Amino acid sequence: MSSGFEGWTAYEYYPSKAAAVIFIILFGVVTLLHTHHLIRTRTWFFIPLVIGGYFEFVGYIGRAMSASESPNWTLGPYVMQSTLLLVAPALFAASIYMELGRVIRLVKGEKHSLVRVTLMTKIFVAGDVLSFLMQASGAGLMVTSSKDTGENVILGGLFVQIVFFGFFLISAIIFQLRISKHPTMESVADYVPWQKHMAALHASSVLILIRSIIRVVEYIQGTEGVILSHEVFIYVFDGLLMFLVMVVFVVVHPSEVNCLLGRGSVMTAKGGLKVCEVSVAV
Template identity: 65%
Template sequence: MPPTGWKAYQYNPSMGAAILFIILFGITTMIHTWRLFSTRTWFFIPMMIGGYFETVGYIGRAMSANQSPNWTTGPYIIQSTLLLIAPALFAASIYMELGRVILLVRGERFSIVRVNWLTKIFVAGDVLSFLMQASGAGLMVTAANGGSTSSASTGKTVIVGGLFVQILFFGIFLLSAIIFQRRLTSSRGGGYVSSIDHLPWRKHMFALHTSSVLILIRSVVRVIEYVQGTDGFVMSNEVFIYAFDGLLMWVMLVIFVVVHPCEVGALLKREKLRGGRGFGVDGGEPLV
């Protein structure tokens, strides 16, 4: 039973919106699951799990909508926790793809971070963000189940800290990706770029840049939400959870359905089978 005086939402959640996003995330995540196993793009497992988190999270919102206004803690905890931490899983896969794109174009010298450290650094920051947000959500769950108000306050503070860590690392990641691409495209008067024009690196960099911006926008709005608190404008209006979280994260998943990193993985695998002779950059045949 929820504690006396506990109120899950400042509005009655929309059943229609919740069902719509269950369908959107459910279908897109199933496509990702099929692509992952059919192409063995294993570093995209976090992306797939994040999609299931989003789907189940919106199932929780649908359950809450069905209970209005006599909400129970179970569905509220499901939606608040899973929708909060899912983007951290998306981020892990995005970080890992950049290193593979750099290897694809043999552009290690253009990266401001050594490739063998790039994934480790950003994924470590992502894990820290994930753990902070999950622990903060745990404290808020404790408060929702009758714990002290101090637990809720501490939980919000930890969540905001985790979101700031996510914003910091994603900001640095996006800057690193932009600098890498600028260095690559301006090298040798563009001669190096012309030698790798047969490789699909541009569209994968576009996917990385766009998805990073979407997660950054979502995280900033989430920070504002938790800083304002329960009675704040963001948390009091349901449109924000859909316009600046659900929709942005779904668009991000769609981007990676259209521009799936399995293409990069397949090219790298073929390069390995060729004995590392290159992709036509150093005189070998173009690998297309």
């Protein structure tokens, strides 16, 4: 099961082409939906999530290519799938971070935020960029120079992601608890359905957090561990969870928040566009 590189083995099993094709289709469909919504509603802060969707799509194409090569794997498809599937959730996280600040502004709840709203996006996105760069560089090191060093850098990037995402989730929960006890006029207004957007943020955050924790366990266990030895884990605890993140935001699209802030428009149930009837001044 060698690729021709001395001491290097791509997989501890023969990858399933059928499973890869299923996820190519799933991510292809949901990413095209997000692209359509993004362009039509001008919800530009969701660009990172859409790019992440394309990373997932291309990553599973690489995995299907690897499956077709078994057992004589080459480096290109392996690098495609390992790198793109590893870093895509960091792009999802960037859009999620930016949405929370907009929800807080929407309900005029800045005083209830654990982190100053003007700094919130900068702090969390900076941590996300650091995590992204560490994971991407670690993936590169694994296949070009030192596998052990690469794994350690990836682990560091995943820990950074978990710390920032954990803090983000705590901040979102504290904000929601505070504003529930001391509501603003906007937070109790019928035309500002912010609770469903917070629910989407919480759900997607938990999904990404679970995925990142499983990835940490994967790299700690190494090639002899249960996770890297069984392909089912990559699909159940990575592919499926990240697909659900994208589905959550198709169902509860942030264009509504953007529209109420006076930016862009929102999709109607029939696929049309409308400008929000009431805009919340900020």
